[in-house]
Amino acid sequence: MVSARNVAEYFLSDANGREDSDISNLKLQKLIYYAQAFHLAIFDKPFFGEDFEAWAHGPVCPEIYHNYKQFGASPIEFNSVVDFNLFSKDQLELLDEVNDVYGQFSASKLRNMTHSEAPWLDKEATAGTIEKSSMMEFYKNRLK
Numbered sequence: 001m002v003s004a005r006n007v008a009e010y011f012l013s014d015a016n017g018r019e020d021s022d023i024s025n026l027k028l029q030k031l032i033y034y035a036q037a038f039h040l041a042i043f044d045k046p047f048f049g050e051d052f053e054a055w056a057h058g059p060v061c062p063e064i065y066h067n068y069k070q071f072g073a074s075p076i077e078f079n080s081v082v083d084f085n086l087f088s089k090d091q092l093e094l095l096d097e098v099n100d101v102y103g104q105f106s107a108s109k110l111r112n113m114t115h116s117e118a119p120w121l122d123k124e125a126t127a128g129t130i131e132k133s134s135m136m137e138f139y140k141n142r143l144k
Contacts (some may be wrong), residue, residue: 002086004050007032008068010087010095011103012078023024024105025068026057026090028076030110033059035098037119040132041139047133052130054123058114059130075105 003097011031013130023031039047052059068076102110114120119134 002048002091004036004048004064005067006013006082006086007035007095008047008064009078009080010084011099012076012109013080013082014099014103015075016078023076024073024107025065025071025076026073027107027110028068028077029060029064030058030107031060031098031102032064032115033114034102035095036132037139038098038143039091039144040080043090044136046132047091047094048129051132052135054120054127054130056127058111059120078139 008028008031011028012023015023033052036052038045039045050061050063052061072075087095105113118138119130122134123130
């Protein structure tokens with residue numbers, strides 16, 4: 001299984017070098033969240049093991065947040081080489097699809113989207129861990 005960091009680096013690598021890159025920590029959180037959510041819905045298993053928590057601005061993977069928090073709301077500067085061989089063909093297709101569908105939206109739009117969805121809403125009051133089973137069930141229904 002790949003890690004949340006591997007998935008984050010996929011999105012950052014894709015944006016690397018583009019002058020219009022707007023992947024802040026907030027936007028990155030939502031992209032990796034949707035990658036996990038749809039991987040669960042399609043393949044019935046997690047993309048990565050790390051959990052998301054229901055923070056004030058939507059689902060957050062704490063490990064990824066702390067890794068990139070120094071960038072604040074600014075676009076993340078990323079210049080590393082990513083080994084795409086870590087991902088299966090199906091996973092790469094999923095990442096490309098998530099990037100195409102959700103990457104076009106601003107961080108605040110993605111925040112608002114997750115704020116209207118049950119997995120985050122169900123844990124908002126406690127800032128608790130968003131269960132993968134909740135994500136799987138909700139996003140499976142979205143695919144129907």
